[in-house]
Amino acid sequence: MEFFREQTNDVVVISVSLQRATLADAEEFKELLVGEIQKGIKKIVVDLSACEFIDSTFLGGLVVSLKKLTALNGDLRLVGFQPAVHSMFELTRMYRVFESFKSKEEAIKSFS
């Protein structure tokens, strides 16, 4: 299982257990998130702490979902940036649109 889902009240946390999150898994990931949104979930936390690297396609999946969620007054928040992932978000200026947190608990709490 590359993606692990857990739910706390109305917040869904998806943990990505891939060392390299790339186009190989990007589509499945995107479909998973879009599926949650279609089910009516508006608060999503994605835990990237296992990822050493994410590529632009995978980031694209996060961006699509965030765009959908913001249109519904929801949000997608991130947890666990490793250095290379952090620099990827900085490089593409995406840290400005995603709120990120140090721990899952903090991210979940931020929604309430």
Place this chain on the structure above:
Amino acid sequence: MPESEKRSILVIDDDKIIRKLILHHLILNNFIPFEAEDSNQAFKILRNEKIDLVLSDVTMEGMDGFDFCQKVRENAKHRFLPFIFVTSKNTLEDKSKAIESGGDDIITKPFDIKELILKTQALIRRSDIYRTYGLKKSLEKSFDEIPAKVLFVDDDPSMAKLFKYNLDKAGFDCKLASSVDEAMRLIKNDQPDIIVSDVMMPKTDGFEFRRMVLKDNSLKDIPFIFLTAKNTEEDILEGYDLGITDYVVKTAGPKLVVAKVSAIINSLGNERKKVISELQEATSSLRAKVVPDSFPEFEGFKISHIHIPFKGIPGGDFIDYYKLDENNLAVILGDVMGKKWGAWYFAYAYAGYIRSALRSVLRTADEYSPSEILEQVNSTVYGDTKVSEVFATLSIIIINNNNKMVKYSGAGDIPIIYNPVNGEIQRIKSKGLLLGFSKKGEYEDAVIQIKEKDRIYLTTDGVIDSRSKTHESFGEDRLFQLITNLKDNNAPLDAIKEKCDKFTDSEYDDDISLILIEAK
């Protein structure tokens, strides 16, 4: 532009002077025009010529333009033929009639000839994109309808017959070959979707057959199942070394083979692979060039690039050079995210959006500003539902060779690298967001006063994310360091490519693009 790439436009108007005027400008803009004064002549031309777009008057002798358009649409071949009305009728009722009868656009007389040419070009480009997209849809559907082709290779005729009977019954189209020679002949003529082959055969055996298939680039991706009489471990291992998809022990019977064949055929990955290869052909035939073949000539500057597409699939990167006027050149580098979703062909659409934004900036602005172009492209992309899930990074540089000013603005792009002859090499970061993400991208211009022999580098994430065999990323710092060391090199792009090739062993995970701007 070669004759074969020119598009044919049919112009219908009963006024000879208007016809000649439009024709003249179409020729100036590299179109091949055909003319008709009424619907009868027009129908004749549509029958005999391959027409790419129709410009039609409304009021004519005999059948009027609206009726004509409706009649044209009745022919399945012309259902999607781009059709523009050119008319002095401009009431709302006329406009709605134009759309109802099947027209794509309406231009009112007296018309601005530039507008007419622009609308013609835009509509042709749009229909190219729709054609590729439509093609993709129908290709996907066609997989459901055509039975998958199985090639069954076995020297034992009774065994072959038994398997063929079962495969045919399960809805496959099964062809038989009694030897590897015969199999290779059949494959060349008609590529199967899957190959099932015996191992032990006289003359050439199954393993050798597999090696032959693997050597051929067009065949190596076809799923391959070995049918073996022996199930000793060496046999099976040798099979897996050859990258086979599966193996079945003969004694397990035809049912198991049918099940395995079905499972493989149904696996989505395989279908997608085929769609991509078909699309590859479609784009090349559509001339969907997203990277120019040659470098632009621009007084006082030398501009060059390298571009390596990812495994031959047209990638998400695109490069464009656009001369705004004698003294201003726009240099554009973009990367459309999400190749995996077939989004690469949006690179073509994006290139189109940017071109039209450039044109409108050209018309309205006193001073060219890359951030203004980005703002325009962003708002178009943001509002377009077809590409609303596709995001792109973009760097735009406008060079003025008169005052040697370089203006730069970027959307989620990799910082450009400015390497002046005197002074310190530096990254220049833009602030803007990815295109298509939010309504306001907050783009800003950075201005560089460039001097002789100064260099500016633009790149996408392909170079930075490329990896060595030991999975180490090339990284932005390494690129920065490399460029710093190449200060006195006369061919820095070649040197960077060489370094990358060495680093990655020439195996890339993404498009590789680099542009170099050098002041002479």
